[in-house]
Amino acid sequence: MREFDYVIIGGGCAGLSLAYELEIHEKLKDKSLAIIEPRDEYKRDKTWSFWKVTSHNFDDCVKKNWKNFSINIPNKTNYLECKNFPYQSIDSGLFYEKINNKLKENKNIFFFKDISEINLKNCFIFNSVPSIKEDHRNLWQHFCGVEIETQDNFFDDEIFNLMDFDCDQRESVHFFYTLPYSKNTALVETTWLSKVNDNSKKDYDKQIKDYIENHLNLKNYKIIYREEGAIPLFYPINKNEKNKINIGTAGGMTRLSTGYTFLNIQEHSKYIRENIENISNVKKYKIDPKYQFLDEIFLRVLERHPEKMPDIFFKMFKASPKTVIKFLSNKSNFFEELSIIFRMPKLTFIKALFY
Numbered sequence: 001m002r003e004f005d006y007v008i009i010g011g012g013c014a015g016l017s018l019a020y021e022l023e024i025h026e027k028l029k030d031k032s033l034a035i036i037e038p039r040d041e042y043k044r045d046k047t048w049s050f051w052k053v054t055s056h057n058f059d060d061c062v063k064k065n066w067k068n069f070s071i072n073i074p075n076k077t078n079y080l081e082c083k084n085f086p087y088q089s090i091d092s093g094l095f096y097e098k099i100n101n102k103l104k105e106n107k108n109i110f111f112f113k114d115i116s117e118i119n120l121k122n123c124f125i126f127n128s129v130p131s132i133k134e135d136h137r138n139l140w141q142h143f144c145g146v147e148i149e150t151q152d153n154f155f156d157d158e159i160f161n162l163m164d165f166d167c168d169q170r171e172s173v174h175f176f177y178t179l180p181y182s183k184n185t186a187l188v189e190t191t192w193l194s195k196v197n198d199n200s201k202k203d204y205d206k207q208i209k210d211y212i213e214n215h216l217n218l219k220n221y222k223i224i225y226r227e228e229g230a231i232p233l234f235y236p237i238n239k240n241e242k243n244k245i246n247i248g249t250a251g252g253m254t255r256l257s258t259g260y261t262f263l264n265i266q267e268h269s270k271y272i273r274e275n276i277e278n279i280s281n282v283k284k285y286k287i288d289p290k291y292q293f294l295d296e297i298f299l300r301v302l303e304r305h306p307e308k309m310p311d312i313f314f315k316m317f318k319a320s321p322k323t324v325i326k327f328l329s330n331k332s333n334f335f336e337e338l339s340i341i342f343r344m345p346k347l348t349f350i351k352a353l354f355y
């Protein structure tokens with residue numbers, strides 16, 4: 001069995017982002033890389049969206065940029081601007097195609113379906129397959145989205161809706177998310193923050209149909225794409241091992257209060273590439289612990305008081321949009337964090353501190 005210098009377990013977002021980052025910076029010229037990926041073919045399966053607070057390698061895979069967004073609770077809508085940090089949506093189909101075309105040019109990169117096909121002795125491993133202990137208390141962000149096409153122009157594609165809480169909450173936290181890609185196409189997503197083993201929230205198709213037809217008042221449309229997923233709002237097991245680094249969701253790159261992961265994955269890839277020559281000894285890359293602490297309290301409040309969350313999210317966005325975006329994207333300073341904390345219901349959060 002062949003040995004490799006580097007092995008990436010899982011050729012999804014984090015695995016491929018890292019391979020691409022290493023390849024374009026010529027770190028794989030004299031090194032061999034094996035990518036372990038069981039899927040038979042790469043096709044569009046996810047839409048990765050985020051506020052662009054840092055540069056990344058995938059501007060040419062962006063389906064759409066927005067400079068305006070809204071958030072609403074019953075009877076109230078807040079319209080916000082994000083022209084400093086546009087919101088971007090990446091089409092995973094374009095992302096996979098771009099990376100795989102680039103990786104094919106290097107004869108030192110090999111794909112395998114199963115890890116048993118290679119020898120793991122003497123290699124450095126980047127693992128993106130999370131190790132998750134089943135626990136009924138775990139919170140997840142689980143969702144389903146459909147891209148719809150209408151015959152006539154229907155959407156205002158200058159503005160997207162980040163969170164629409166004007167919907168059935170079922171003693172949990174639920175919102176719809178609408179990304180209008182053009183005047184006649186949009187991704188409409190139903191999103192829950194709850195325990196994923198609670199199947200009572202998983203009648204996604206019915207929820208989406210009802211929202212489109214009775215809330216958006218759109219009757220004439222067809223579904224052209226569907227995606228479904230669940231993001232853990234807790235950290236998977238991440239042991240310190242001399243010859244292994246976890247990346248992606250497995251490596252704790254998810255912001256627990258929001259589920260945003262894509263840009264953190266890109267920053268982690270850059271960090272690994274900058275330190276690849278000394279990778280066994282380098283300090284582990286982490287989302288700043290202050291965000292981990294604040295998110296933990298936020299999730300405690302969410303678990304105890306799901307009914308308060310629509311108002312809490314709405315109030316959070318009463319701060320300047322630039323501040324909130326920086327906070328949610330791990331780029332805020334102390335004063336920006338204070339301006340968000342002051343908007344939160346103080347007693348509820350103080351109680352959550354001591355639980």
Ligand SMILES: Cc1cc2nc3c(=O)[nH]c(=O)nc-3n(C[C@H](O)[C@H](O)[C@H](O)COP(=O)(O)OP(=O)(O)OC[C@H]3O[C@@H](n4cnc5c(N)ncnc54)[C@H](O)[C@@H]3O)c2cc1C
Nearest residue numbers: 010011012013014046047048049228229248249260261262
């Ligand atoms: C549908 C969906 C939409 C999302 N949208 C956003 C978003 O808008 N913005 C954002 O910031 N984040 C988003 N996320 C969260 C996060 O960015 C994604 O989950 C991202 O794909 C995480 O990258 P990853 O490499 O950790 O996992 P993945 O991309 O899932 O990659 C893991 C890879 O491992 C492979 N694999 C599985 N088992 C094995 C095994 N035993 N051995 C080897 N390989 C294996 C899988 O086939 C897969 O290719 C979304 C997640 C989902 C599921």
